[in-house]
Amino acid sequence: xxxxxxxxxxxxxxxxxxxxxxxxNTVEVMGRDExxxxxxxxxxxxxxxxxxxxxAPAGDIVIVALLHDGxxxxxxxxxxxxxxxxxxxxxxxxxxxxxxxxHGEETSVAQEAAKAAPAGASVVKAFNTVFRQVLEKGxxxxxxxxxHAQAKASVEAFIKSLGMRPLxxxxxxxxxxxxxxxxxxxxxxxxxxxxLDFALGITELRA
Amino acid sequence: xxxxxxxxxxxxxxxxxxxxxxxxNTVEVMGRDExxxxxxxxxxxxxxxxxxxxxAPAGDIVIVALLHDGxxxxxxxxxxxxxxxxxxxxxxxxxxxxxxxxHGEETSVAQEAAKAAPAGASVVKAFNTVFRQVLEKGxxxxxxxxxHAQAKASVEAFIKSLGMRPLxxxxxxxxxxxxxxxxxxxxxxxxxxxxLDFALGITELRA
Numbered sequence: 473x474x475x476x477x478x479x480x481x482x483x484x485x486x487x488x489x490x491x492x493x494x495x496x497n498t499v500e501v502m503g504r505d506e507x508x509x510x511x512x513x514x515x516x517x518x519x520x521x522x523x524x525x526x527x528a529p530a531g532d533i534v535i536v537a538l539l540h541d542g543x544x545x546x547x548x549x550x551x552x553x554x555x556x557x558x559x560x561x562x563x564x565x566x567x568x569x570x571x572x573x574x575h576g577e578e579t580s581v582a583q584e585a586a587k588a589a590p591a592g593a594s595v596v597k598a599f600n601t602v603f604r605q606v607l608e609k610g611x612x613x614x615x616x617x618x619x620h621a622q623a624k625a626s627v628e629a630f631i632k633s634l635g636m637r638p639l640x641x642x643x644x645x646x647x648x649x650x651x652x653x654x655x656x657x658x659x660x661x662x663x664x665x666x667x668l669d670f671a672l673g674i675t676e677l678r679a
Numbered sequence: 680x681x682x683x684x685x686x687x688x689x690x691x692x693x694x695x696x697x698x699x700x701x702x703x704n705t706v707e708v709m710g711r712d713e714x715x716x717x718x719x720x721x722x723x724x725x726x727x728x729x730x731x732x733x734x735a736p737a738g739d740i741v742i743v744a745l746l747h748d749g750x751x752x753x754x755x756x757x758x759x760x761x762x763x764x765x766x767x768x769x770x771x772x773x774x775x776x777x778x779x780x781x782h783g784e785e786t787s788v789a790q791e792a793a794k795a796a797p798a799g800a801s802v803v804k805a806f807n808t809v810f811r812q813v814l815e816k817g818x819x820x821x822x823x824x825x826x827h828a829q830a831k832a833s834v835e836a837f838i839k840s841l842g843m844r845p846l847x848x849x850x851x852x853x854x855x856x857x858x859x860x861x862x863x864x865x866x867x868x869x870x871x872x873x874x875l876d877f878a879l880g881i882t883e884l885r886a
Contacts, residue, residue, distance in 0.1 A: 571849060571850070571852055571853060572785065572852070572855075572856075576785070578779065578783070605884065606884050610882075610884045612882055613882065615863065615867075617866075639867055639872055640870040640871060640872070641863050641866035641870060642778060642866040642869060643778070645778055645779070646778060646862070646866050648859075649779075649860070649863050649866070650863065652855075652856040652863075653856070653859065653860055653863055655853070655856045656822065656848050656853065656856050656857065656859075656860055659824075659848035659849040659853050659856070660822075660846055660847070660848050660881065662849060663847040663848060663849050664847060665846055665847070665881065666881070666883060669883060669884040670881045670882060670883045670884065671881065671884075672879065672880075672881060672882075673879075673880060673882040674867065674872065674873070674877045674879060674880065675817075675819055675820065675877060675878055675879075675880040675882075676873060676876060676877045677812065677813050677817045677876040677877065677878075
């Protein structure tokens with residue numbers, strides 16, 4: 473089982489926190505608003521703790537559950553407090569019309585977060601192609617990308633503890649295309665596929 | 680059932696042609712090398728015909744089964760012969776390291792083909808996230824993108840005739856992100872997922 477710190481107190485923090493607890497992991501939450509963090513910890517139960525925003529997380533895996541434009545600022549603000557951590561970026565940096573990314577260049581929030589992260593930290597992209605409703609109740613495929621095998625292995629173990637299937641797509645550069653896969657997922661939702669109750673995944677050959 | 684013209688005589692032309700015949704569609708093949716086209720038509724059977732390269736196809740749906748850098752030149756060369764047709768681009772314009780696209784800008788082979796296509800033609804992106812082995816024998820999800828509802832409806836009907844499930848991701852602009860999803864698919868294959876015997880798709884919520 474893993475020790476998880478979640479930066480953020482919103483819907484995604486709540487959803488991932490609940491699954492993490494259910495999967496037998498240790499969870500702490502960190503919110504800019506300490507009362508919101510305390511409320512979330514209480515709601516999650518299972519021994520969930522809180523820790524002051526910006527201080528060194530207890531968890532080996534730090535999940536940044538913020539809106540996409542808050543991820544790099546948070547990693548920058550935490551700075552050396554994230555040294556040695558596995559930082560998980562789950563964000564979807566959609567453009568205003570949801571048919572492209574907010575950044576024009578071929579980069580990703582995950583790659584930018586890696587630039588902002590301290591030495592010894594490692595960023596892994598994960599979970600962004602899974603709608604929240606499925607993350608809450610389902611057993612979806614979870615695509616991951618990252619440059620460090622050990623960091624990816626620890627995120628894979630965490631994903632398995634949630635009853636989900638981790639699928640490695642390659643180095644952190646691939647986070648750009650996973651963010652693009654997030655765009656595809658929303659495109660499907662906007663064109664008649666499901667009701668935000670599906671996830672991207674793979675299907676093995678079936679004859 | 681649909682009337683299909685396939686431009687190209689390679690592996691993908693053979694694979695799609697065979698599935699199209701098995702699905703009860705009418706098929707013709709068009710090759711620069713007429714003897715190769717004749718050989719393929721014979722191999723496909725089911726009344727498959729050939730037609731001279733560059734002349735107006737008989738099919739309502741024209742599948743361009745060429746390497747990605749051959750698609751726009753072929754559409755340009757055919758020119759007005761494609762007027763009124765639904766042109767299907769199935770290509771994956773990978774970069775040399777297979778972790779990105781050959782074109783740096785946020786475009787796609789499908790969008791460039793649409794610029795080269797004559798008035799009244801409509802381009803639909805489809806099939807590029809399905810490995811050939813699965814296209815040959817499986818019943819995968821097939822993502823499609825295009826700007827014209829009627830063209831997409833005809834491609835969807837064709838896909839259903841193959842026993843596959845069409846999933847609309849939106850306008851032709853989304854072809855860029857479907858090409859990115861092709862990059863993700865290859866990334867998965869290169870990192871231990873399957874043996875080119877899977878396809879990208881969606882999974883509905885399963886508790």
